[in-house]
Each structure stands twice: as C-alpha cells, then as structure tokens.
Amino acid sequence: MERHRSNWIEWPAFQIYFGLLLSCGICLVLAIPFADRVGDLRVSSWHFPPSAFFLVNVFFLAILGTHLGSRIERLGRIDARTGFRLAAQVALAQFLLTPYYVLARAIAPGSEGSHWLVYTYAPLAAYLCAVGSARLRRRRVLPSPDSSPVAYAVMLGYLIVPILFRLGPSWVRSFALASPLGATLRFLHPVGRWDALSGFGVVVVGIVAALFGRIQHSGRRTRV
Amino acid sequence: MNATLRIHRPPSRGGVLATMLLVLCVHAASSSAVTLRAEVGFVGHLVGGRFAPITLTVDGLSAPLDGTLIARQTAGNAWRGTASIEFPVHSGTIRNGILRTTIPIHDDLNPIELLLHDRSGRLIAAATVEIRSRRREQPFPLYVAPARPPAGSVDPVIAPSDLPADWWGFDAVSSLWIAGPLSSAEWQTVTQWALAGGSIVVFTGADFYRIDSPAARRLLSLRQSTLTLWPDGSLALQDGDWADATVLMKRHSEPLLVRRSAGAGSVFIVTVRPSDLTDEERTSLAERLQAANIMRYDGPTADLLAQIPLTGPSHAAVVLIVVCCLSVLGLGSAIGRVRPRGAVGFVVVLSSCCAAAAGFYINRANVDSTVYRMDTIVSVQDGVRIVLFHSALFSTASRLLPASPAVGPRPLLALDPALLSGTYRLEARDGLAALTVDARTTRSLRACGVAADVYRMSVSDTVASIHGPRSERSPVMFVLIDGVAHAVGPWLGAEQVVELRAGVEIEAIELDSAAQAELLRSFAERFPLHAGAWLLVLEEDGRLESFGSTMMNVRTIVLTIVRGSGV
Numbered sequence: 001m002e003r004h005r006s007n008w009i010e011w012p013a014f015q016i017y018f019g020l021l022l023s024c025g026i027c028l029v030l031a032i033p034f035a036d037r038v039g040d041l042r043v044s045s046w047h048f049p050p051s052a053f054f055l056v057n058v059f060f061l062a063i064l065g066t067h068l069g070s071r072i073e074r075l076g077r078i079d080a081r082t083g084f085r086l087a088a089q090v091a092l093a094q095f096l097l098t099p100y101y102v103l104a105r106a107i108a109p110g111s112e113g114s115h116w117l118v119y120t121y122a123p124l125a126a127y128l129c130a131v132g133s134a135r136l137r138r139r140r141v142l143p144s145p146d147s148s149p150v151a152y153a154v155m156l157g158y159l160i161v162p163i164l165f166r167l168g169p170s171w172v173r174s175f176a177l178a179s180p181l182g183a184t185l186r187f188l189h190p191v192g193r194w195d196a197l198s199g200f201g202v203v204v205v206g207i208v209a210a211l212f213g214r215i216q217h218s219g220r221r222t223r224v
Numbered sequence: 225m226n227a228t229l230r231i232h233r234p235p236s237r238g239g240v241l242a243t244m245l246l247v248l249c250v251h252a253a254s255s256s257a258v259t260l261r262a263e264v265g266f267v268g269h270l271v272g273g274r275f276a277p278i279t280l281t282v283d284g285l286s287a288p289l290d291g292t293l294i295a296r297q298t299a300g301n302a303w304r305g306t307a308s309i310e311f312p313v314h315s316g317t318i319r320n321g322i323l324r325t326t327i328p329i330h331d332d333l334n335p336i337e338l339l340l341h342d343r344s345g346r347l348i349a350a351a352t353v354e355i356r357s358r359r360r361e362q363p364f365p366l367y368v369a370p371a372r373p374p375a376g377s378v379d380p381v382i383a384p385s386d387l388p389a390d391w392w393g394f395d396a397v398s399s400l401w402i403a404g405p406l407s408s409a410e411w412q413t414v415t416q417w418a419l420a421g422g423s424i425v426v427f428t429g430a431d432f433y434r435i436d437s438p439a440a441r442r443l444l445s446l447r448q449s450t451l452t453l454w455p456d457g458s459l460a461l462q463d464g465d466w467a468d469a470t471v472l473m474k475r476h477s478e479p480l481l482v483r484r485s486a487g488a489g490s491v492f493i494v495t496v497r498p499s500d501l502t503d504e505e506r507t508s509l510a511e512r513l514q515a516a517n518i519m520r521y522d523g524p525t526a527d528l529l530a531q532i533p534l535t536g537p538s539h540a541a542v543v544l545i546v547v548c549c550l551s552v553l554g555l556g557s558a559i560g561r562v563r564p565r566g567a568v569g570f571v572v573v574l575s576s577c578c579a580a581a582a583g584f585y586i587n588r589a590n591v592d593s594t595v596y597r598m599d600t601i602v603s604v605q606d607g608v609r610i611v612l613f614h615s616a617l618f619s620t621a622s623r624l625l626p627a628s629p630a631v632g633p634r635p636l637l638a639l640d641p642a643l644l645s646g647t648y649r650l651e652a653r654d655g656l657a658a659l660t661v662d663a664r665t666t667r668s669l670r671a672c673g674v675a676a677d678v679y680r681m682s683v684s685d686t687v688a689s690i691h692g693p694r695s696e697r698s699p700v701m702f703v704l705i706d707g708v709a710h711a712v713g714p715w716l717g718a719e720q721v722v723e724l725r726a727g728v729e730i731e732a733i734e735l736d737s738a739a740q741a742e743l744l745r746s747f748a749e750r751f752p753l754h755a756g757a758w759l760l761v762l763e764e765d766g767r768l769e770s771f772g773s774t775m776m777n778v779r780t781i782v783l784t785i786v787r788g789s790g791v
Contacts, residue, residue, distance in 0.1 A: 021546070021550050025546030025550070026546075028542055029543055032537060033536070035534055036533060038531070038532045038596050038618050039531060040534075042666060092572070096549060100582075109594050109621075109774050110621065
C-alpha cells in the first residue's frame with residue numbers, strides 16, 4: 001500500500017492521463033483525411049475539424065490539473081515544493097503529447113507556430129486549474145474530499161462561460177480569451193501579438209494570484 | 225583670392241528652397257495634368273467572364289514614365305458576395321499615346337478602375353471605366369468595316385485598325401465578318417483565333433483582289449483561286465473544285481458559301497462581295513454559320529487535378545504512434561510501482577523517442593504538401609502559333625497561392641455564381657498572379673498566349689525529320705500522317721529522323737499515363753488531327769515547389785502539336 005501511494009501516477013490520475021492520450025490520439029487520427037486523391041477530398045462532405053485535437057488537449061489537461069490540485073490538498077502538502085511538483089506532473093502530462101504535436105503538422109501544415117503556442121499554453125491553463133482547485137479546498141469552499149465535483153463544475157465554468165462572449169458584439173469578444181478553450185481557438189487562427197499576450201497574461205496572472213494566496217496561507221498555517 | 229572665396233560660398237538657403245519649390249510645383253502640375261482614357265471591348269461590347277481588348281490613351285506625361293498601370297475591379301455585389309481583382313495592364317515605360325492590350329473581364333456589371341503608379345508607388349493618374357452599358361449576355365458577331373451588320377442589328381462594327389492585337393481579344397466574339405483588306409499582323413491575329421476555334425466569315429467576289437495577300441490565302445487555304453463572272457453580273461471567287469471544303473450554299477449551281485476548317489475553328493468563304501448578296505441569302509448565310517467555340521480544357525484540367533494522389537501520413541502510422549504513447553504511459557505506470565523516479569525518466573526518454581520517430585516519419589511523408597496544382601498547356605503551331613493555359617488549384621487550408629508562372633499576370637479566374645461561400649482575391653505580385661483558395665475548394669484559371677517556336681518537322685514519303693530542343697521531361701512523340709501515328713524513339717534533343725513504316729490509328733496510341741490520354745482525347749475531339757502531317761509531343765512532370773513554409777504539389781502536362789511541312 002505504501003509502495004502504491006508513492007507511485008508517480010495514481011490510478012484515478014492514470015485514467016485521466018490515459019483519457020487525455022487516447023482522446024487526443026483519436027482526434028488526430030480522425031483529422032487526417034480519409035482520402036487517397038484530391039478528388040476524394042473535394043467531394044467528401046465529412047470533415048473532422050483539426051482544432052478538435054487542441055481543444056481536447058486543453059480540456060483533458062484542465063481536468064487532470066483539477067484532479068491533481070484537489071489530491072495534493074487532500075494530502076495536506078501545500079508548500080512551494082508541492083507547487084513545483086504539481087507543475088512537473090502537469091508538464092509531464094503535456095510532454096507525453098509531444099509526439100502528437102509533431103504529427104499535428106500533418107493536419108494543419110504551416111501553422112506550427114500556433115500549435116506550439118497551444119502546446120505551451122495548455123499546461124499553464126491546467127496548472128491554473130490545479131492551484132485553483134487546491135485553493136478552493138483550502139478555503140473550505142469544498143468542505144470534504146468527496147465534494148470534488150464542485151471543483152470540476154468550477155473548472156468547467158472557467159473553460160466554457162467566457163466563450164459565450166464570442167456570441168456578443170465585437171467589443172466584448174476579446175473576453176473569450178479568458179477561457180482556455182476560447183484562447184486556444186483564437187491561437188489556432190492567425191494570431192495577433194496582443195491576443196497571445198492577453199491569453200497568456202490572464203492565465204499567468206491567475207496562477208500568480210492563486211499561488212501567492214496559497215503559499216502565504218500555507219505560511220500562516222505553518223506559523224500557527 | 226576673392227574669386228576663390230566667391231566660388232566656395234555656399235548657395236543661399238532661400239535660393240535652394242525656391243528652386244526646390246519650383247521643381248515640385250512643375251512636377252505637381254505635370255502630374256496632375258496626366259489623363260487616362262480607356263475603352264474596353266468592341267465599341268464597348270463585351271461579355272463577362274471572357275477576355276476583352278482595352279484601348280488606353282495616356283496623355284499629359286511630360287516625360288516617359290517608368291511605372292505600372294493597374295486595373296482593379298470588385299466583382300459581384302453585396303447579395304452575391306464579392307471578389308477583389310487586381311492585375312497590371314502594363315508595366316514598364318509608359319509614354320503618351322495609345323496602348324492596346326487584352327484584359328480579363330471578371331464582372332461586366334461593375335466598373336473597372338485604372339490606376340497609373342510610378343515605380344515608387346505614387347499615384348499619377350486614375351480613371352474609372354463603366355462597362356455595363358453595352359455588356360452582352362452571349363458572344364456576338366463582330367463586323368470589320370466595310371462589312372456591315374443587317375439593318376436594325378446592334379452588333380458592333382470596328383475599323384481594321386481597332387482589331388485587337390492579341391488573338392484572345394476575340395474571346396467574346398461569336399463570328400468575325402471581314403470584307404476588306406487587313407494588314408499582315410491583323411490577318412495573323414485572326415488566323416490564330418481561327419486556329420483556337422474561332423469562326424470567320426470572309427467576303428470575296430469583286431473585292432477579292434483588295435483582300436488577297438499571302439496571309440489571307442493561308443487562312444482561306446486557297447490554291448487555284450480565280451474570279452468567275454456569273455450570269456447575274458456578279459464576280460465570284462472559285463478555287464478549283466474546293467477541295468477539303470464543304471459547300472453550304474449555291475447560286476447558279478456554283479458555290480456561294482464554302483466552309484473550310486482552320487485548326488479547331490472554321491472559315492466561311494462567301495464567294496461574292498456583301499453587296500452582291502440578296503436578303504434571303506444573307507439570312508440563310510447567318511443560319512448556316514457555326515459560332516466560335518474556343519478550345520478549353522477547364523474540365524480535363526479539373527479532372528486531372530482530382531486524380532493527383534494526396535500526400536501525408538497514413539492512418540496506420542498515426543495509430544501506431546498513438547499506441548506507442550499509450551504503451552509508454554502504461555509501462556511507466558507499472559514501473560512506477562517499483563521505482564517511481566526511474567519511471568518518470570523512462571516515460572520522458574521513451575516519449576522523446578516517439579516524438580523523434582514521428583518527426584522522421586512526418587518529414588518523409590511530405591505533409592507540408594497540402595497545395596495541389598494541375599497545369600495543362602496546349603500549344604499549336606500551324607503557320608501561326610497559339611498556346612492555351614489552364615490551371616486548377618486545390619488546398620486543404622485557406623490561403624493566398626501563387627498561380628502558375630505560365631498563366632502570366634492577367635489570367636481569367638473562374639468565379640462561382642455565388643461568391644459568398646468563400647474569399648475571392650486575384651492580384652499580381654512581381655508579374656505573377658496570386659489568388660486565394662479556400663480550404664477544400666478548387667480554383668481555376670485560364671490564360672492564352674502565343675507559343676514559342678519549339679519543334680519543327682519536315683516529312684517526305686518515307687521519313688520525318690524532327691528538330692527541337694532537349695527536354696528534361698522526356699517527351700513522348702508521335703508523327704501523325706493522315707491519322708496514322710508513328711512512334712518516335714526516346715527524344716535526345718536537336719534532331720531525329722523517324723522512318724514512317726508501320727503505324728497505328730491515333731485512337732490506338734498507348735501513352736504513359738491516363739492524364740496524357742485524357743488530354744489528347746479532349747484535343748482530338750476538336751482538332752483535325754486525322755488530316756495532314758502533325759508532330760504530337762506530350763510532356764508530363766510532377767514536382768514539389770516550395771511556397772513559404774509549405775510545399776505545392778505541381779503536375780504539368782504539355783501537349784504540343786506542330787504541323788509538318790513538305791507533304
């Protein structure tokens with residue numbers, strides 16, 4: 001039991017890792033055209049959107065982050081070292097997808113810059129979900145370990161609600177960049193410097209805010 | 225000493241400024257006085273989606289200008305969607321005077337804006353040409369004075385000097401009526417159009433000696449021409465027994481209207497002058513005419529594009545990489561139960577290996593090639609020379625793509641009736657056309673030109689001697705004698721002699737690829753390859769052309785037809 005607990009990847013997390021790799025892999029396979037000749041591609045009405053791969057990546061990585069954040073809080077380790085460990089786990093999950101990103105050139109050649117932007121952005125967003133869910137637990141918004149569905153609901157709200165701004169008038173559409181899914185969709189099109197900075201800025205500010213509060217809180221607790 | 229001092233004295237600032245101001249004023253005055261006038265089509269008559277001649281008058285230039293004259297048009301409308309079209313009408317030295325060329329008309333409802341820029345991009349003059357007032361839905365007859373249309377007709381009449389300089393300038397013409405003399409260059413342009421599929425009516429009779437010239441005789445294929453006086457007093461042209469011709473109308477049992485093939489087109493010879501025709505005969509003549517039908521290969525080109533194999537990774541390879549990644553995760557998890565730290569290293573190393581393997585595979589699979597272009601070039605040499613370019617592009621992503629250099633800077637882009645479904649932009653950069661191609665759509669271009677004199681063939685009873693350049697494409701050649709094909713061995717360039725022994729029917733020719741056969745079949749349907757001696761050259765190549773960060777998969781088929789001499 002002790003050996004099992006010390007494993008770098010636990011069974012619930014393994015399921016999410018596995019789901020991340022499998023879902024992204026399926027999206028990648030489907031995004032490659034089922035055609036041998038140009039003519040087949042021209043007449044084919046079914047076309048799997050290449051952006052699905054990147055959206056699934058961001059979505060599952062956010063779930064993984066939320067799960068890891070709530071697990072670490074449950075174990076009670078809330079120092080800076082734990083924060084780094086959390087970051088390493090999220091980064092490792094994204095690293096597992098590196099072969100997929102290399103293959104992603106096949107689904108949208110010429111957009112490698114956008115791909116690697118998403119590759120960097122996705123773990124940052126997931127890390128925000130991780131520290132965010134940990135902070136929710138610490139502030140007793142989630143009173144018991146069994147209340148993690150609330151953390152997932154908050155995470156889903158963070159992913160989805162800002163996207164609704166895309167439906168609004170042009171001056172509010174930029175707020176969709178607050179959502180990792182909205183930012184990913186924006187990055188996949190020819191992206192302006194300010195769009196990229198805004199997308200990353202929102203996540204980085206969120207991480208700093210969450211981490212700062214988290215570590216400070218941890219310090220007070222230690223002093224007590 | 226004093227003189228030296230005076231020499232080195234700097235010029236006064238006021239004087240320099242005044243001089244500069246004067247120069248600027250003179251330059252501004254001369255620039256503002258530059259005027260552009262343009263007439264598009266034949267007395268304004270034109271058809272949308274076809275080429276049309278343009279006559280530009282530049283006036284007011286104080287000196288020859290090194291610049292570019294640009295035509296700009298927005299095709300479509302708010303309901304239909306719009307297409308932005310921009311191409312150079314002329315580039316280089318521009319002087320006062322008249323400039324004639326041929327431009328594509330993408331929309332006959334919207335005006336064409338003409339902009340004269342100098343080399344630095346400064347606007348010198350601009351003009352807007354309204355073209356909708358005399359637009360025609362269908363190709364129309366064009367009369368070259370002194371030929372006249374029937375009473376009440378609105379069809380245009382032009383002077384011989386207003387004939388377009390390019391044969392594709394007749395693209396909107398259904399039949400060209402000639403009743404007077406033309407210059408050698410004008411006959412050549414008309415003959416080129418006939419070769420491409422044009423329809424020409426030539427009145428002769430008592431006016432034949434005014435018309436007669438080597439170029440006219442070549443077009444009319446006259447061999448033993450004589451003038452005969454008919455019982456009604458009119459002089460009529462006769463050409464022996466009118467061999468290789470079809471007599472369509474007779475008067476006094478003598479040919480009145482004769483049709484001869486000229487390449488893919490027709491020449492209708494009226495053996496009397498226009499004033500000698502009765503109204504009934506004129507009506508009957510118009511009914512017997514065959515409208516121009518220029519050879520086009522849009523369809524075959526699009527079909528050949530559809531047959532190009534897609535490049536990219538296979539599904540099996542991608543599935544293999546996915547399975548490998550899942551296996552790495554599973555193994556890493558299993559190892560982690562025993563050695564947690566070693567498991568992370570294991571996962572990192574093996575994931576890196578998977579990424580490297582994926583990278584090698586992707587580079588080998590040419591995934592960057594997501595743009596496909598098919599070019600067909602049909603070149604005909606029969607006394608005069610023409611060339612027809614067709615290009616079709618397909619891309620898996622929306623982007624601006626360079627067109628084939630062969631189509632030049634002024635191609636005609638095929639526009640869909642509804643332009644709302646995509647982005648349509650055509651522009652010329654550095655003398656080459658570039659156009660937008662939406663994801664998973666095909667765009668087609670066509671252009672016309674004058675072929676280079678590449679191959680020559682002389683034929684005797686037993687051998688054919690071929691002269692031509694060395695080609696990197698390994699051309700496939702046949703000598704056609706009255707529809708019988710004699711294969712030419714591997715072409716080594718320079719000169720080759722072929723013995724005309726056993727041949728096969730043209731329909732039985734075996735070619736290297738289905739694409740070549742398809743293009744040849746399309747050509748033979750229109751062109752009289754069954755009569756006379758012809759050299760048939762087919763060249764095909766496929767290559768990758770770099771375009772920014774992606775590659776363009778380009779396939780080109782060139783069909784060259786050369787009439788043999790000496791038979």
